[in-house]
Amino acid sequence: MLQNYLKIAWRSLWKNRLFSMVNLVGLALGLTASLLILEYVSFEKSFNTFHPQLPSLYRILMKDQAGTTQGSSAPGIILRTDFPEIKGYCRLAEGISNGIITVANQTFREEHSAYADASLFELFHFPLLSGSAQELKKPLTVALSAHQARTLFGSTDVVGKSLSLANQFGKLEYAVVAVYENMPENSDLQVDLVLSLATLQNPTIVASNSWVDPTGVGAQFLTTYVRLAPQSTVSHVEAKFNALLKTLPTGATDEIRLQAVSFQHLGSSLNDSYPTYGNLGFVYIMTGIALLILLIAWFNYVNLSTALSTKRSKEVGVRKVIGAHRNQLITQFLGESMILNLTALLLALVLVDLLQIPFNLLIKKNLSLSILLHSAFGLYGLLFFIAGSVLSGAYTAFILSSINPILSLKGGFLKSGRAWLRQSLVVFQFSISIALIAATFIVYHQLHYMQRKNLGMNLQQLLVMQGPEVGRDDSLFQDRAVGFRNAVSQLAFVSSFSNTGNVPGNGFNFSTENVLRTDQTTAGAHTSYKVLICDDQYFKTYDIALATGRAFTKGETEKPWRNVAQVVLNEAAVARLSATPTSILGKTISFNGQAVEVIGVVKNYHHLGLKEVIQPIVFWPQQNTTYFTAQISTDQLQKHLSQIQTLYERFFPGNPFSFHFADEQFNYQYQTEQQYSELFTLAAGLSIFIACLGLLGLAAFSAEQRTKEIGIRKVLGASVVQLSAMLSKDFVRLVLIALLLAVPLVWLAMERWLEQFAYHVSVQWWIFAGAGLLTLTIALLTVGYQSIRTALINPVKSLKSE
Structure with a gap:
């Protein structure tokens, strides 16, 4: 059967x-x-689902007085608690540890490292291949991933060996105490070197970097994870944390929030305000x-x-x-x-x-x-x-x-x-196709807008080089940095050169709320200012226009931090101080308790792109060497890069030459929107292709059913054009109905999507007209082919008896 x-x-x-x-x-x-x-x-x-203790793991977040919840926390508070609700914790500092690794006279630039407590391997499931994580309680120790161990030493049998790491805290020797399996690709934590957090408690390091003390409640460069005891509630633990935080001077205006690690990648819902990966x-x-x-x-x-x-x-x-x-x-x-x-x-x-x-x-x-x-x-x-x-x-x-x-x-x-059912399904199919095409147009329009809009600065032909790490603690380092700057500036193809603490599209050096006018005694609400460390050539190199006043002089950028007496603000910072560019020029303001004069105001520019509103910025004069930026001509590019690399390696031996172009790096932040555009384009093309396949089949069936009718009409004098129009009009009507149904839904959905951008395009009627016209054209070509093919059949054959 x-x-x-x-x-x-x-x-x-x-x-x-x-x-x-x-x-x-x-x-x-x-x-x-x-x-x-x-x-x-x-x-x-x-x-993160592979962690056995996932249900009890939480990340500490900090909600500031402006209502923004960030991934940083006041980790020092964990050392001041004695809560039975907390069964374990781990502090982690990513980003600040990156630098240059030296092993057997070979150098490697490391960008996936972190300082962490030894308890990292207790809270999270990153199995050890050898060694002991408990050794990370000691300063100057490090655990390596299997991949990193092979990269540096050619083997995973490296416990007991040592490596040298040069970063912003100097050049230090670390003993390898453990090797762990590579962190899975579906882990939010992606670290190849886990450095002992106890290293940062070194008095020498703290003396020159007071912000880095991991035991302090103001050490907001750290992220803290806690494991809650069974039966403990998040709200209860948050309340106890916040009660303790209010007794500390630095945390009086902030609130602690706990985010489940199970939600830190995607969030608990679309309305989740907590940061996610x-x-x-x-x-x-x-x-x-x-x-x-x-x-x-x-x-x-x-x-x-x-x-x-x-x-x-x-x-x-x-x-x-x-x-x-x-x-x-x-x-x-x-x-x-x-x-x-x-x-x-x-x-x-x-x-x-x-x-x-x-x-x-x-x-x-x-x-x-x-x-x-x-x-x-x-x-x-x-x-x-x-x-x-x-x-x-x-x-x-x-x-x-x-x-x-x-x-x-x-x-x-x-x-x-049953024709009504077929017609309804065709309308539904083409509504989907039109919606995807319209969404593709809007996403591409927004992406093009962000990539082409005047940012208030120039990013073209800017070569950005990562500054050296090896040799920073050398007494001759500043002389070499000055020598490199002078040598590059004298190259014929270099029109300007700047060294800064950070660059557009990458972020700022830090944030502060302690920026006041002289007639203010306390900061008002929502007074977070971004700080960018830059030299006297920054505004010229990035072509950032001054609204009033002047830029820094070279001498002003060479003063020690505590002797700085001048700053430049952007227009957003001036507005935040309830002043105007002309009224604040020449006035003294307080910056973290330090009196400084406002010597210039630059016009607002999009330092972080168009996803975020322009932040108030304080430009602090220093000869920082975290980044070097050179404006170069792009003809004979490889030759020019080779010349700069030769100079870099001469002045900073042992440091790999790493660079990128400012515009490419800046636009990289729009990669999600680029993926949207590409995926929507593919989806729209695929959906309309499949829908038209069905339309082709229905058109063929309809023509087959009306073969005799078409033969009679041809005998009576109907033209091919008339017959094609007759066979096509019903399908055209269905596509037009689909357009009317798709427009309001897509309009509302894309308006909501655009709201996530501080600066965005508006949804225009021509987008839907274009999507409808494109869909209609493709549908007409599909149906028209079959209609013309049928209309050309010899009527004698059409009228033959079955």
């Missing part, structure tokens, strides 16, 4: 080859897109796109199957007359659906294998189908596929199996009343 069902199913699919191919291609493409996207969703949802909205959008594309493919199957039901009504009638039961017919038609879907799934698996590498490059992840085997989403996806396959075939199966055999044999079923 089963073999007979399979034979009949295969014969039916082969007999209607065009419709079967349309369904197969559409389903295969839809499943391919869905599988690839499901890999990404599974990966994002898997972050990932983007939950992006995950939802990707999931939605996958489901919509797959639905379009299944709707094609339903559309074409219901259309073909009129052709198969006599077959069903004959089978019923000779004794076939309804359940047998349902089984047969469902079997045809499952065969088609399973074939499409096998084809999709082949396509996924072929497209995996390009997809990974697009989303910058290392994914494969294997991730679905270890994820609940793999099971959910399988269940959804089975349900979709059954439901898409069930409608046709139950409709066909309910045919009255006498009526069908008389031809009464040939005029199907």
